[in-house]
Amino acid sequence: MRNEYDLKPNRESKTRSAPSEKTNLRRKRFxxxxxxxxxxxxxxxxxxxxxxxxxxxxxxxxxxATKTGSSExxxxxxxxxxxxxxxxxSREKNPEGDDEWWDPETNPDPAVIAPEPKPDDSSSVKKGSxxxxxxxxWRDPDMSRKPDRDSGGGEPSNEQPSSDSPNSxxxxxxxxxxxxTHLLPPSVSEGPRDQPFQVSVWYPRWDEDQALQSLQANxxxxxxVNLFGYQLQPDGSVGQPAGSDKQRKKAVQTARxxxxxxxxxxxxxFSPSMLHELLKKxxxxxxxxxxxxxFLQKNxxxxxxxxxxxxYEKDRDRFSLFIEELSQTxxxxxxxxxxxxxxxxxxxxxxxxxxxxxxxxLGKVADSFKMMAYNYSWGEPGPMTPISWMDDLLTFxxxxxxxxxxxVGLSWYGYYWQDQRQYALHFPQIQKLLQQKDIDVQRDPxxxxxxxxxxxxxxITGYYQDRISYEAKLNAILDKHPEIxxxxxxxxxxEDPGVWKAxxxxxxxxxxxxxx
Numbered sequence: 429m430r431n432e433y434d435l436k437p438n439r440e441s442k443t444r445s446a447p448s449e450k451t452n453l454r455r456k457r458f459x460x461x462x463x464x465x466x467x468x469x470x471x472x473x474x475x476x477x478x479x480x481x482x483x484x485x486x487x488x489x490x491x492x493a494t495k496t497g498s499s500e501x502x503x504x505x506x507x508x509x510x511x512x513x514x515x516x517x518s519r520e521k522n523p524e525g526d527d528e529w530w531d532p533e534t535n536p537d538p539a540v541i542a543p544e545p546k547p548d549d550s551s552s553v554k555k556g557s558x559x560x561x562x563x564x565x566w567r568d569p570d571m572s573r574k575p576d577r578d579s580g581g582g583e584p585s586n587e588q589p590s591s592d593s594p595n596s597x598x599x600x601x602x603x604x605x606x607x608x609t610h611l612l613p614p615s616v617s618e619g620p621r622d623q624p625f626q627v628s629v630w631y632p633r634w635d636e637d638q639a640l641q642s643l644q645a646n647x648x649x650x651x652x653v654n655l656f657g658y659q660l661q662p663d664g665s666v667g668q669p670a671g672s673d674k675q676r677k678k679a680v681q682t683a684r685x686x687x688x689x690x691x692x693x694x695x696x697x698f699s700p701s702m703l704h705e706l707l708k709k710x711x712x713x714x715x716x717x718x719x720x721x722x723f724l725q726k727n728x729x730x731x732x733x734x735x736x737x738x739x740y741e742k743d744r745d746r747f748s749l750f751i752e753e754l755s756q757t758x759x760x761x762x763x764x765x766x767x768x769x770x771x772x773x774x775x776x777x778x779x780x781x782x783x784x785x786x787x788x789x790l791g792k793v794a795d796s797f798k799m800m801a802y803n804y805s806w807g808e809p810g811p812m813t814p815i816s817w818m819d820d821l822l823t824f825x826x827x828x829x830x831x832x833x834x835x836v837g838l839s840w841y842g843y844y845w846q847d848q849r850q851y852a853l854h855f856p857q858i859q860k861l862l863q864q865k866d867i868d869v870q871r872d873p874x875x876x877x878x879x880x881x882x883x884x885x886x887x888i889t890g891y892y893q894d895r896i897s898y899e900a901k902l903n904a905i906l907d908k909h910p911e912i913x914x915x916x917x918x919x920x921x922x923e924d925p926g927v928w929k930a931x932x933x934x935x936x937x938x939x940x941x942x943x944x
Contacts, residue, residue, distance in 0.1 A: 558807055558850065562698045562737075563918075564800045566770035566781040569738035575662055575697040625906070625935050626914025628652035628798075628835060630693065631679055633671035638856075638921030640675055640682075646928050647686040649935075653679065654733050654766075655692040656919065658723075662702050664716035666694060666723040689730045691766055694720065696736040700743070703736055707746040717754045724763060731764025731795070739784035744776075748789040755793035766796040768837070768916075773820045775828070791829030798916050799825055802839035809845045809889035811876040813838060815904050822909045831911040838901060838915060840923040842876070844890030854922040858892045875900040895926030902934050 559570045627650050631639050643653065655676065657669030669676075683690050696703040706712050720732055734754070739747055755765045769785045770777075777783040791797045801821050802812045818836065825834050843850040858879070861867070867879050876897040881888045905915065917923070 561803075561850070564737070564770065564803045566738070566772075566777075566779050567806055569781055570698070571700055571738060571740070573697075573699050573701075575699040575702040576659070626651045626835070627931060627935070628654060628689075628691075628796075628914065628916045630654045630656045630917065630919040631676075632919045632921065633657035633669040633676075635921050636672050636675035636679075639919070640679055640921075642921050642923065643679055644682050647682060647688065649928055649931050650686075650688055651914070652689040652691055653683045654916070655679070655690065656695075656735075658692050658694045659697045660694055660703070660706070660716070660736075662705065664706055664712060665719050689764065691731050691733050691764055692724075692727075692729055693733045693735050693768070696739075698737060700738050700740045703747075704740055704743055707743050707750055713746075713750045713753055717750070717757045720754065721757050721761065721763075724758075725761070729763075731758060731766065733766035733768060733796075733798070735768040737768075737770065738781040741780040741784045744784045744786055747784065748786045751790055752793050764795045765793070766798060767791075767794040768798040768800060771799055771801050771821050773817075773824045775824075787825065787828040791825075791833060794833065796835055796913060797825070797829045797833045798835040798837050800837040800918070802837065802918065805843070805891070807848075807850070809843075809878070809891065811872055811874045811891060812842050812893065813874070813876075813901060815874050815901060818901060819904065819908055822905070822912065826909065826912070831909070832913055834909075834912040835914050835916045836905060836909075836912065837918055838898070839918050840893050840898075840920075840927070841918075842878075842890065842892035844888060846886070846888045853890050853892050855892055855894060855924045856922070858890065871896070894924040895930050898924070898927045899930040899934070902930060906934060 558565065559568050562570070562573075629643070629650055629652070631643065631653050633656060643650070655669075657671070659667045659669065661667050680690060706716050723729075724732055732754075734751065736747065751765070751767060758765045767790050769787065769790065770782050772778065772782040772785075772787075775787075777785070787797075799821060801818050804814055804817055805811055822834070822836060840855065842853045844853045845851075861879075862869070867881065869877050869879055871877050874897065876891055877894055878889060878891045881890075902915065905912070
């Protein structure tokens with residue numbers, strides 16, 4: 429989606445150098461004797477069988493070649509996008525080098541990609557659509573998605589039993605943190621810490637090794653950890669996220685030791701129909717709120733972040749009412765309530781999913797209001813967060829929500845576009861690629877870096893985030909909107925390590941940034 433927000437100027441596409449000549453040399457070696465003709469005949473027959481198998485089994489040729497030691501590989505080695513909740517597979521490259529630098533059949537991020545639809549699924553998304561992107565998709569979300577746990581025939585879940593189920597084992601007891609004012613919601617305490625500007629991070633249920641390492645290395649800079657992926661169930665209980673219990677416990681222990689706020693993110697499994705059933709009756713809303721409270725108390729968390737997406741437009745008032753009721757329930761027990769919302773610059777919103785969120789009502793009762801200001805470019809290459817668009821978002825938000833509650837959510841990943849689809853692109857991936865390829869990194873007016881590759885007559889464009897692009901956004905926020913609460917980051921473990929020095933430098937804590 430192209431429009432006025434600081435997109436890169438039109439330019440001539442740069443052509444890439446031809447692939448290695450080794451392939452041509454091999455062909456010449458096998459054409460000098462007549463005996464080779466027979467070999468070629470058998471080779472063609474074998475290749476036909478190979479290609480047919482690859483096609484009907486759903487495996488890409490580049491993936492097969494990688495496994496047999498050829499030089500073709502993609503950014504990720506999985507042929508199909510992982511299921512929602514599955515741990516991400518290894519992204520190691522072929523050590524001998526890659527002729528093809530990404531595979532259009534893959535997406536390494538299980539949080540933003542839906543499972544491939546079955547061929548006979550009447551509601552399946554056609555190739556070229558962006559409905560398969562689940563997270564922060566306000567333009568064309570899949571409104572027919574069913575929850576994983578649904579008697580109506582939803583896909584089987586990889587999750588552990590709900591912590592609120594009477595048959596579930598009791599969770600391990602953890603020592604509760606010392607009480608401090610920054611752990612209490614603003615409705616109870618004077619404020620959320622001595623420093624006025626807050627830093628929160630979403631902790632994923634996949635790639636937890638990288639996320640844990642980043643958390644442990646940067647606790648002095650972080651104020652709040654949002655454990656992503658707790659899923660509301662059709663009965664209103666809270667289900668445990670998939671992933672490593674061991675790693676998540678380590679993350680919780682790290683946060684407790686450093687006295688960080690621990691606010692789990694609760695989702696609706698990207699199912700508006702399930703959410704509708706829970707919202708439409710007062711008794712169900714109350715039961716859901718009570719379940720959330722019990723879940724928080726059982727785990728000694730400081731509150732909850734509600735990240736329901738998408739929501740039916742007809743449920744706008746019901747959702748607002750639920751948040752108002754949940755706010756009262758949690759505040760009665762001195763707990764935080766955070767709400768994450770789609771970005772928008774007009775009231776009530778351009779798209780139905782945006783119109784389902786009443787910012788004024790939500791912002792009045794929530795302790796923190798997190799606006800997910802990314803995924804701007806849709807369907808066509810472009811920046812994740814144009815600075816002028818972010819400025820418009822914050823200006824609109826400040827007109828409807830108290831500034832001291834507003835967090836602007838920024839992404840630490842980008843996308844690449846190929847075959848009319850877009851796929852997640854993380855900083856560690858692009859760094860490996862740049863080490864293997866002679867690729868020019870360019871920057872758009874927002875300081876967002878991007879690369880362009882020519883392949884089979886098509887230009888493949890990849891946008892990503894690094895310290896420079898992040899610092900440009902952070903400076904714009906602090907310069908024009910210094911009264912907001914802080915910045916949230918999607919998601920921990922995918923960032924350029926340099927962003928932490930940028931945060932320390934601009935916010936002023938700790939002193940290590942001054943040593944640069």
